[in-house]
C-alpha cells in the first residue's frame with residue numbers, strides 16, 4: 400500500500416469482475432497502442448488525481464495500478480488493475496472530472512491515450528468500442544449501486560429537498576453515498592467536522608472538501624463539473640432543447656452524422672421516460688426496461704459520438720436575429736445556432752390543491768421509481784391519481800410487494816386512456832382498487848402528508864389517513880419559455896409542417912417560397928419533435944422516431960444555406 404487507504408473487497412475481486420474489468424487481447428492492445436504512446440511507469444507515480452479534467456486513458460501492459468476513491472472521510476481502495484486491463488469510467492466519455500485517483504503500485508509499462516485519442520478510437524474501432532463502453536457502463540452501474548463516488552449526501556429521508564438531490568444525482572448517473580440524518584448514528588460527528596448545522600440540511604459534500612448547503616441542481620452540476628467542457632460561444636450546427644428520448648435520439652443521429660451538436664437540458668437527461676419504473680412496449684425489450692436504464696444508455700451513446708450535453712441549465716428564450724438563431728439559457732448566456740430542435744416534451748399538470756407545494760417530496764410525488772418507493776414504509780398504502788399508462792405503471796409497480804393502492808380516476812373507466820396490457824395487470828392485482836369518477840380535493844399534514852380527502856362519483860367526501868400520493872394527471876406542453884416565438888395549437892403544443900395554416904405562417908412572417916418541412920415549426924430551421932409537438936403520439940418510440948427523423952431535415956436546411964429568418 401502506498402497511502403493510508405481503507406481496504407474493502409475491491410471491485411476487481413467482485414463476482415462480476417470479468418464484466419467490469421475485462422482483459423484485452425494482445426491484438427486489441429496493439430490496435431489501441433497505434434492511437435497513443437507506450438511508456439514505462441514507476442511505483443508511486445500518480446497517473447490521475449480525483450477531480451482532474453481531460454484525464455488520459457491507460458491500458459496496463461506490465462505492473463499494477465491502484466484505483467482509489469479520494470475522500471476527506473478516508474480514501475477507499477476501489478480496484479487493482481493488472482496487465483491487459485484498462486482504466487476509466489463513464490466520466491471520461493461524459494467529459495466530467497475524474498472521480499478516482501490512480502497510482503502505480505507496481506512498476507511496469509502502459510499504453511497512454513489522451514481523451515481525444517480515446518474518443519477517436521471508440522468512434523472508429525467498433526470491436527474495441529464495444530469492449531470499452533460495456534465495461535465503463537458496468538463500472539458506473541457498480542459504483543452507483545455501491546455508492547462509491549466523490550459525493551456524500553446528508554439529509555433527512557422525510558425532506559423533499561433530499562429526495563430532489565437524490566433524484567438529480569441518480570438521473571445524472573452520478574454515484575453518491577447517502578447518510579440519513581434521522582437514522583445514521585455517525586452523522587453528528589460528520590456535521591461537526593464540516594461545521595454544518597442541522598438547519599442547513601441537506602448538504603452535499605463533494606470530494607471530501609466542498610460543502611454545499613441546500614444546493615440547487617444548478618449548483619450541484621457546477622460543483623461536480625457536469626458542464627465543464629462545454630464551449631458556450633461556439634456556433635453550433637444544431638442546438639437541441641430537451642434531453643428526453645426525442646432530444647437524445649436527435650443528438651445521437653446528429654453527432655453520429657458529423658454535425659456539431661449541443662443539447663440543453665433544464666433538469667436531468669431522460670425526461671418523462673427517465674421517471675418510468677418499467678417501459679414494456681418499447682421495441683426490442685421484450686421483458687421491459689426501466690426508463691432510467693434506457694435513457695442512461697442513450698445519454699452515453701450521444702456523448703460517445705461527440706454531442707455536448709448541458710445539464711441543469713434550461714432554455715429561457717429563442718431569439719431569431721439576422722441570419723442565426725440564439726438560445727438564451729436560464730443562466731443568461733446566449734448560444735448561437737444554425738438550426739434548433741425543440742424537444743422540451745411535457746410535464747404533469749399540478750392539480751389545484753391548496754397546500755400542494757408544501758408536500759412535494761414529502762408525501763406527494765410525480766414519478767414512481769425505486770427512489771420514491773424508498774420513501775414509503777413496507778406497510779404504507781398509497782394513492783395513485785390518473786388514468787393513463789404512467790398511472791397504471793405506477794400502481795402495478797407500487798403494489799408488487801402487497802401494498803394497497805387506491806387508483807383515483809376522474810373518468811368512468813380506464814379503457815379510454817390506458818393500454819390493455821396494463822388494464823389487465825391492474826385487474827389481476829387484488830391489492831389495487833380502482834375508484835372511477837373520484838377526485839382528490841384536499842391534502843393535510845404537518846412536515847409530511849398525513850391525510851387526504853377525496854370526492855367520489857356520488858359527491859360524497861371522505862377523509863383517509865394516507866401518507867403517499869403519486870400524481871400522474873394529464874400532461875401540459877413545456878412551451879411557456881417560447882413566449883410566442885413559434886405557432887402553437889389551442890393546447891399550447893407546437894404546430895409543425897402541414898398543421899401550420901397560411902395564417903400561422905403569415906403571422907410568423909415565414910420568409911421562404913417553400914412550405915415548412917414535416918417537423919418544421921413556423922420558423923425555418925426550427926423543428927419540434929416528441930411530446931411537445933402538436934398531434935404527436937405520446938410514446939417513447941414515437942419521440943425517438945421523430946428525434947431521429949428531424950436530423951435528415953436539419954441536413955436539408957443546412958445544405959440550402961441560411962434562409963432569411965424573419966424578425967424577432
Ligand SMILES: Cc1cc2nc3c(=O)[nH]c(=O)nc-3n(C[C@H](O)[C@H](O)[C@H](O)COP(=O)(O)OP(=O)(O)OC[C@H]3O[C@@H](n4cnc5c(N)ncnc54)[C@H](O)[C@@H]3O)c2cc1C
Nearest residue numbers: 641643644645665670671672713714744745929930938939
Ligand atoms: C411515468 C411515465 C411512464 C411512461 N411510460 C411509458 C411507456 O411505458 N411507454 C411509452 O412508450 N411511453 C411512456 N411514457 C411516455 C413517454 O415517456 C414520453 O412520451 C416521452 O418521454 C416523450 O419524450 P420527449 O423527449 O418528447 O419529452 P420528455 O420525455 O418530456 O423530455 C423533455 C425534456 O425536456 C426538458 N425541458 C423542458 N423544458 C426545457 C427547457 N426550457 N430547456 C431545456 N430543457 C427543457 C425536460 O426537463 C425533459 O428532460 C411514460 C411517461 C411517464 C411520465
